[in-house]
Ligand code: OGA
């Protein structure tokens with residue numbers, strides 16, 4: 001097995017070599033990648049010319065794919081990609097960049113806020129796997145922040161304050177912070193807030209991390225402005241440059257991150273030109289509120 005890791009940031013992120021993920025992997029290779037995820041939390045693979053089917057097959061090595069329903073406002077008949085793929089491009093079904101006024105485009109701008117994928121679901125995502133099919137010529141880097149290192153770096157008083165706090169997460173909070181406040185009854189029901197612990201523990205390593213996300217908009221039992229200030233302060237702390245890796249995409253890069261211990265965001269790019277990024281999401285296994 002030629003699979004090897006090289007850490008490319010002072011606190012996290014491994015670059016992986018010696019493996020072709022477009023075809024079936026051995027059990028040892030899958031175990032090595034999982035162990036790499038537990039350690040580095042973000043893994044970068046280069047030159048992986050995946051089809052959608054191959055990307056889904058590779059992702060299933062790490063668990064069941066998450067059901068994308070409830071995570072976007074794109075109508076099924078407008079979807080560009082097959083079921084199982086999350087479209088995080090700026091493209092419509094016709095392959096052209098979405099219009100400036102497109103509600104789907106405006107909704108997707110929420111990916112430019114620091115977040116953890118599917119924190120708005122009762123059982124949030126484990127891994128996200130993002131494949132760069134077409135890289136935008138201007139901007140569009142994806143940034144990752146290590147919520148384990150951010151937690152470790154908190155002072156003791158703050159750790160004690162947040163230890164047992166539970167937040168409410170909803171897509172209406174993240175999009176609401178961008179001024180998108182109008183939702184249909186159906187969307188309101190779909191985006192009903194869910195509860196998540198603010199400090200969570202990794203099931204394998206036992207490491208604790210801050211479970212922050214732009215979707216977090218309230219803290220149970222805390223007045224709203226006080227909660228928002230605390231969340232904002234923690235987010236500022238957690239996204240200091242020392243905890244952040246900036247990924248500059250090359251075509252056919254595939255990046256995997258562990259949503260249980262990372263936040264990420266994409267930076268602005270030239271939306272008149274295509275940026276074709278396709279994500280698969282591995283479902284999580286337990287509600288964070290069941291952790292102690
Ligand atoms: C995502 C996401 C970032 C990007 O796929 O979950 O937030 O770079 N995308 O498009």
Ligand code: MN
Pocket residue numbers: 111115116117264
């Ligand atoms: Mn995301």
